[in-house]
Amino acid sequence: MAQTPKDTLEHSEVVQQSDSLEKGDQANNKYRSEYDDEDRAPEARGRDADEMAPGYWLSSRFLGSMAAIGLGFCGGTGGYALIAPVLNDINDDIGPSDNIAWVSIVYILSEAVFFLLVGRLSDVFGRRWFFIVGSLISMVGSIVGAVAQNVNTLIAAEVLIGIAAAFQISFYWVISELVPMKWRYVANSYAYMVSIPTNPLAAKIAFAFQKTPVKWRGSFYFMTGVNALSALCWFLFYHPPTFKMLHRKKAAMDLFLHFDWMGLVLYTGSLTVFLLALSWGGQLYPWSDPHVVGCIVTGGIALFLVFPAWELWLQRRGKDTFLPLHLFTNRVYQACVWITGIGAATYYGFSLVWPQAVITLYSIDSYDRLGTLSGVVAMCFVFGQMFGGLLATVIGPRWTVISMTWIAAPIYIACAANPLNLTLTMGLITTGSLAIGASEAVAATTTTFRLRTQEELGTAGGLSGAIRSFVSALATSIYSTVLANRLTTTVPQYVGPAAENAGLPSRSVPALIAGLQGSGPLSQSAVPGLTSAINATAAQAYKYANSEAYKTVFYTSFAFGGAGMILAWLILDNDKSKYGLVAGHVHNPKNEKTLETVPAAENA
Incomplete structure (x- = not known):
């Protein structure tokens, strides 16, 4: 079929564009590394921000890709954060089931396992369809969750949502690839900002849905819409280098067989x-x-x-x-990765422990207030993540991480001063969460700088995410175990004597404790000798016993925070001479076939 003048003109423009990219690539030796893959087409290589096409930063493909990333992050966080605060209510609705704990477990487990797979495989085979499919999986998981009639179905939904979260919470290195290195911290602050409804305000929104006819299912309906919109934006606008642009001289089957x-x-x-x-x-x-x-x-x-x-x-x-081992000898990268994990350990650990403390220690008679107090750790953590990116842009990552980590760790210990004092504890925990959130976000973004080549951004980001989830799972397990073990000691230690001194027969103490813990009825027939006065005394003693247990949890947090205080000193500021580099970008899909088949350097 003969080419029309229009076809010929478009082809010529693309060839000229590709030739220009090749020349720019040769001129940008300051950004090149001995480890960069020369098999890549010029369009798939990093270049200086000044060489981007006029209007690129306001183009639909760039802005649409940023929207896809932000919405995807919303979907990844909301699938867990909107459900965790009301898990007991869900169990009452479609349970009760002893398997309810698996809802949280499978999310964190699935996310951790798939992080590195997403990063490594997308480095090799191209990113586009990984992230489209990721949002679609999350959408399906949200639909399954919305129609769940039993806890086992809900667990299946969270498996899908957790797998998808590994794609969606990889936002920090996907954004870092699309913007100049100088603006990576600010760009990631944008993503945290987009996630406000499903991250810092998740608990409040979750409790708000509980007052509607659809109750907790409303969170899944909301997530279905967010994920559908994200998938649409990925499909329409996100066109990173294709497999043929990444590998001009290698066949897909050859890479597949030798992977x-x-x-x-x-x-x-x-x-x-x-x-x-x-x-x-x-x-x-x-x-x-x-x-x-x-x-x-x-x-x-x-x-x-x-x-x-x-x-x-x-x-x-x-x-x-599968896993480049040189990443483990990269001291600064590893320090950043583990500090990211320590920050996430606070987020996930206290996102589970703190809401329990609010319900147990304080008399909250309003769903709105309960949602606000329960979500305060997540709120301040995410607000800290937004603030940290801005601060690092001004003073650099090193002193941002050092100062924020050294503020956060001692403050979390100080929360043990008097957990029953709501005002004091809230003031401390909000400040600590802001600081550790800032430290975590800056450390996560800094992992994208300290690499031997920006072409392994996905692999490095995937390993970082996997370690982050690993530390989170470890911390969640430790906090939960410490709390449970301490309660087995403090509750009998304080509740029994207080109730007996108030006049309750000693034989009724076990039934009283079971009633206070919600595992049995709290009535005169179930607890012989119980009166309203004894009940009030026992309730106060039960709160005090819990406060003593939570003190130990706050002390335990220093095992993570103290390690972070040491690791922070290993972080270095970035090489500003490379701040103009854009590691990757999105192209016009109309030119895709031509860009894949016109290696300009070979046709010059």
Whole structure:
């Protein structure tokens, strides 16, 4: 078929554009690394922001991609944050079920396992369809959750939502790829801002839905819409380099056959088993239970011994490994990754523990107030994430992380001063959450700078996300176990004597404690000798017993915060000479075929 003048003109413009990109690529040697893949087409390589096409930053494909990323992040966070605060209400509605704890467990587990897969595979095979599919999976999960009639169906929904979250919460390195390095911190602050309804305000919105006819299902309806819109934006606007742009001289089948699939299987299998054990321990089973011990031993050996040994063996044979091992010798990168994990440990750990404290320690008679107080940790953490990006842009990441970490860790310990004092505890926990949120966000973004090549951004981001989730699961397990163990001591220690001194027969104390904990009725027939006066005295003692247990949880937080205070000193400021680099960008899909078939350097 003969080309029309219009076709010829468009082809010529694309060739000229590609030639220009090639020349610009050659001129940008200051951004090049000895590790960069020369097999990439010029369109798939990083370049200076000044060389971007006029109007690119206001183009529909760039702004639409940013919208897709922000909406995707909303979907990833909301699928968990909107459900966690009302989990007990959900269990009352479609349960009761002993499996309700799995709703939270499977989300964190699925997210952790898939983080590295998303980053590594999208580095190799291209990003576009990974993120489209991610939002579609989250949409399906939200629909399943919205129509769930039992807890097991809800668990299945959260498995899908957790898998999708690994795509959606990878926003920080996807955004970092699209904007100049100088503006990465600000761009990530934008994503946190978009997530306000499903992240910092999630608890308040969740309780607000509880006052509507649809109740908690409203959160899933809302998430279905958010994920559908996100998937649409990914599909319409997000056109990063395709596989053919990433690999001009390699066939897809060749890469597929030589990919380290054994490493992928070892990693996903061992991490799943190990995290499963951490999630079980102290919650579903005692730590000494064979289920827990067996999974910790098996998963630990496979994850920390067998998998690294396989990767080392493969590397020595000159083969590409699933996980580039040089990332573990990158000191600054590793410091940033683990500080990110420590920040997330606070978010996830206290997002579960603090709402329990609010319900148990304080007399809250309003759903609105309960939603506000329960969500204060998440609110301040995310507001800190927004603030941290702006601060790092001004003073640099090093002193931002050091100052915020050194503020947060001691403040969380100070929360143990008097947990029954709502005003004091709220003042401390909000300040600490703001500071640790700022530290976490800046550390996460800084992981995208300290790489030997920006072409491994997805892999490095995926590993960072996996470690973040690993530390979160560990912290959540530790906090829950510490709280449960302390309550078994403090409740009998304070409630029994107080009730007996008020006149309750000692034989009625176990039934009284069961009633106060919600595992039995709290009535005169169930608790012989109970009076309103004894009940009031016992309730006060029960609050005090809980406050003593929560003190230990706040003390325990320093195990993470103290480590962060040390790691913070390993972080360095970024190389400002590379601040103009745009690691990747989105192209006009109309020119895609031509850009794939016109390697300008070879046709010059």
